[in-house]
Amino acid sequence: MSERTPVSEECGKFYQSGVVAMEKGDLNSAIASFMQALEIEPGFLLCRQALRGAQKKAAIKKPGFFKRLFQKSCFSTTLGEAEVLLHLQPLRTISLAEQVLNQDPGNVTAHKLLAQAALAADLPGTAVLSLQELANEHPYHRATQMELAEALAASGDTSSAAAVYGQLLKDNPRDGKVLEALKRIPSQSVAEPSAAPEEGHTDQPAASAGSSSPRPVRPQQGQAKPGSADDAIIQRFEPLLQHGPRNIKFLKMLAEAYARKMMFDKSLSFYKRALEIAGGKNEAIEAAIAQTTLKKMDSELRRLDPKTPEYSAQCERIQNQRLEYQWQTMANSH
Numbered sequence: 001m002s003e004r005t006p007v008s009e010e011c012g013k014f015y016q017s018g019v020v021a022m023e024k025g026d027l028n029s030a031i032a033s034f035m036q037a038l039e040i041e042p043g044f045l046l047c048r049q050a051l052r053g054a055q056k057k058a059a060i061k062k063p064g065f066f067k068r069l070f071q072k073s074c075f076s077t078t079l080g081e082a083e084v085l086l087h088l089q090p091l092r093t094i095s096l097a098e099q100v101l102n103q104d105p106g107n108v109t110a111h112k113l114l115a116q117a118a119l120a121a122d123l124p125g126t127a128v129l130s131l132q133e134l135a136n137e138h139p140y141h142r143a144t145q146m147e148l149a150e151a152l153a154a155s156g157d158t159s160s161a162a163a164v165y166g167q168l169l170k171d172n173p174r175d176g177k178v179l180e181a182l183k184r185i186p187s188q189s190v191a192e193p194s195a196a197p198e199e200g201h202t203d204q205p206a207a208s209a210g211s212s213s214p215r216p217v218r219p220q221q222g223q224a225k226p227g228s229a230d231d232a233i234i235q236r237f238e239p240l241l242q243h244g245p246r247n248i249k250f251l252k253m254l255a256e257a258y259a260r261k262m263m264f265d266k267s268l269s270f271y272k273r274a275l276e277i278a279g280g281k282n283e284a285i286e287a288a289i290a291q292t293t294l295k296k297m298d299s300e301l302r303r304l305d306p307k308t309p310e311y312s313a314q315c316e317r318i319q320n321q322r323l324e325y326q327w328q329t330m331a332n333s334h
Contacts, residue, residue, distance in 0.1 A: 027058040055105040093117035124154035159232035264296035
């Protein structure tokens, strides 16, 4: 079994029906169609991404309190059956887990079982979808991050896997398991990032198969270079902010990645969001903002053309701005 986009005609019809229903806002019909398509082709990853998006949209219309209690009692029965079948019929476990996620897209137990079953069925991309949800919910849980990195590597997304391993090494530079796992990642996936221009970049979501397809859950952001570790960080964590916009750790990681790429405006925007969430006062974030601002000014100085008549005036202006900013920063710190 493989995760592929070429699917049978019958499966494709169900998928397209789901796409049309989703565009009309008929989320229940969309979910039903996507589920039917996945029963035929469990490895149809694009369809599962679309299903996950429909589940989240449908969850906005939350049921009443007593209905939620009734649903939770039903979940325990369904999840119990899914756990029993995990190693015997992993595809059935995936289907049962999806039934729960149709009603509760953030159900931790369902995502755990789905990820385990997907790996058992050799569907690592499917496992990644659930492991990303778990990692987003518990960003400091080492075991979940390790499982996510392993699934990413197995699915062929070695750049993202390297980014996750790299973050784990930041927390524990001597982690033997992580160091050993990194050895199995192709060297180009952890290469040093190349500098990118400050302006003129655009954010482009990943193309989906067919013009009418819903956007994938994990869009590819920015002008990413596949071999860059910083691009891998941006590609993985920027989409996660849609579900965890107040996650300071993600914001700081993105700010650092953009700063290393010399995209200082973008970097500063993430630092400032993190500072706002921290209540407007955080010594480490404020220091990072100051350092990044000075780097931006230095970069502007380097980009000036000495051959132009305005060079001296422009150079003097930026240098004065730099001195004024340094003075203001020192004054604010006392």
